Amino acid sequence: MRARRFTGSAAVLAAAALIGSLAGVRRERSGPDPALEARVLVESIAALERRLTVDPGNPLVSARLVSDHMAAFQLDNDLDHLRRALTLSEALVPTALDRGAAHARVASARLSLHDFGGALSAARAAIAADPTGAAALGTLYDAAIAAGSYREAERALEALVESHPGTLGATLREARWLETHGAADEALARLAPLCRRLSGRAVRRQLVAWCETIAGGLAGAAGDPGAAAAWYERALDTQPGYPPALEGQADLAYARSEWTRADALYRRILTDAHPDLCLRLAEVRRALGDERGARAFEDRFLALVAAPEARALQAHDLALLLAGMPDRRDEALAVIERDVASRRSVEALEVLAWVRLARGDLTEALAASIEARAWGEPDATSDYTQARILAGMGREEEVRSTLDRALAAPAVLAPHARWEAVRHTRALRPAAEAADRRTLSGPSPPPTSGARERRDATGTARSTRGSPRA
Numbered sequence: 001m002r003a004r005r006f007t008g009s010a011a012v013l014a015a016a017a018l019i020g021s022l023a024g025v026r027r028e029r030s031g032p033d034p035a036l037e038a039r040v041l042v043e044s045i046a047a048l049e050r051r052l053t054v055d056p057g058n059p060l061v062s063a064r065l066v067s068d069h070m071a072a073f074q075l076d077n078d079l080d081h082l083r084r085a086l087t088l089s090e091a092l093v094p095t096a097l098d099r100g101a102a103h104a105r106v107a108s109a110r111l112s113l114h115d116f117g118g119a120l121s122a123a124r125a126a127i128a129a130d131p132t133g134a135a136a137l138g139t140l141y142d143a144a145i146a147a148g149s150y151r152e153a154e155r156a157l158e159a160l161v162e163s164h165p166g167t168l169g170a171t172l173r174e175a176r177w178l179e180t181h182g183a184a185d186e187a188l189a190r191l192a193p194l195c196r197r198l199s200g201r202a203v204r205r206q207l208v209a210w211c212e213t214i215a216g217g218l219a220g221a222a223g224d225p226g227a228a229a230a231w232y233e234r235a236l237d238t239q240p241g242y243p244p245a246l247e248g249q250a251d252l253a254y255a256r257s258e259w260t261r262a263d264a265l266y267r268r269i270l271t272d273a274h275p276d277l278c279l280r281l282a283e284v285r286r287a288l289g290d291e292r293g294a295r296a297f298e299d300r301f302l303a304l305v306a307a308p309e310a311r312a313l314q315a316h317d318l319a320l321l322l323a324g325m326p327d328r329r330d331e332a333l334a335v336i337e338r339d340v341a342s343r344r345s346v347e348a349l350e351v352l353a354w355v356r357l358a359r360g361d362l363t364e365a366l367a368a369s370i371e372a373r374a375w376g377e378p379d380a381t382s383d384y385t386q387a388r389i390l391a392g393m394g395r396e397e398e399v400r401s402t403l404d405r406a407l408a409a410p411a412v413l414a415p416h417a418r419w420e421a422v423r424h425t426r427a428l429r430p431a432a433e434a435a436d437r438r439t440l441s442g443p444s445p446p447p448t449s450g451a452r453e454r455r456d457a458t459g460t461a462r463s464t465r466g467s468p469r470a
Contacts, residue, residue: 041072057095062088062092063092065085066088066092070108070109073085074210082112089105089108098130099126100135101136104136104138107143111139114315116342117342119139120140120143120147122139126140137156140152141156141173142173157174174187179221182376184219185222187218188218212245213232213235216248225256229249231248232248241268250265250269253265255411256411266280275305275314278297279415282295282301285297315335315348319335319351319355320416323359337352339351344371350369350372350381350385353368362389362392369382380408380409
């Protein structure tokens with residue numbers, strides 16, 4: 001899905017909002033052992049929490065803990081870090097001298113937990129307190145994009161670029177905008193030099209690895225998997241074991257149908273706090289002919305998202321999984337409709353269109369697809385979804401061009417569309433069979449796995465519509 005594919009995860013959103021705090025951490029020019037940095041971060045959190053029990057409400061300690069907890073989430077995917085960051089950030093607001101920064105911290109924490117309405121309200125409060133602040137503008141952009149308030153996001157980006165030109169925070173958001181509008185190559189050209197300069201500066205290695213991982217995703221979005229692989233390797237050299245970079249490598253292996261390698265890489269980063277990886281592993285196991293293993297991973301996913309908070313965090317993957325189960329499609333619709341009610345974003349509408357398609361609600365599916373495609377540049381998965389809807393409605397003349405675009409590179413389709421395409425392309429376009437066989441080697445899993453909504457930074461290339469005014 002387009003908007004989420006570039007930033008996707010709580011880890012990346014948290015990092016984007018905390019660029020300033022991470023950049024302020026000094027290091028030796030020779031560079032420490034990244035494992036030591038991670039250990040120091042954990043020990044720092046423990047020490048600061050102990051200090052806070054002795055001196056409750058200390059604003060300096062609390063603010064540092066917010067930053068450290070959100071940084072720690074990137075390393076271990078433990079949602080307790082985000083919950084603690086939210087609690088601390090909200091407690092800081094009433095007495096904060098810098099209300100803009102205080103509300104921005106709340107917005108970032110709420111966004112990381114997928115509380116889109118709360119994040120947008122907090123971000124607007126940050127702007128009211130500090131109309132030109134980098135943190136306020138950056139979090140307003142992030143929250144508005146996630147909530148589907150795209151005009152508000154564009155205005156925030158214009159103000160950010162004008163007020164803070166050339167900064168990492170502004171460049172990151174501008175790159176995100178460009179990628180979403182089909183200019184991933186230009187986005188990479190703007191961000192890559194900053195990542196390279198960052199590697200020589202006195203900043204935490206985690207920030208450098210994060211930037212390099214984002215660059216890897218943009219390279220993949222621009223259609224250069226070799227460059228993407230090089231950026232992920234660079235990130236792992238910077239921060240060995242860095243989960244988003246490992247996931248980037250796993251996704252590249254998945255796209256190439258290198259199932260054994262993908263299986264090994266996904267398993268390295270699989271945690272209960274990262275349930276969507278269970279679906280990737282289910283698809284990989286099914287491609288390897290291990291149906292029993294595939295079902296076990298799907299069952300694990302469903303168990304992990306049983307709680308209401310987890311269901312909200314994984315709403316899109318859950319809805320797409322349930323849509324592939326004929327007896328649970330009503331449940332799938334209920335899941336995605338709740339999500340759309342909280343944010344009428346591109347990615348939410350695309351999932352709604354797919355679920356409606358699976359149910360046979362073609363008129364409603366087409367309406368959702370058209371609305372989703374009204375902003376940004378539709379990607380291959382969006383094209384494929386609409387082609388399937390139009391084919392179901394008997395509008396064959398409108399199917400061919402859309403399907404041609406969708407299947408030009410089947411490997412870039414989101415998993416739910418990729419596997420479904422294997423079974424349905426023959427009926428839609430016989431000429432696509434050879435490309436499907438080349439790209440989709442191995443047994444074809446049924447369409448029961450969720451969409452790939454990126455945790456790190458990958459996407460697909462689209463034609464350029466341009467960026468906001470600078």
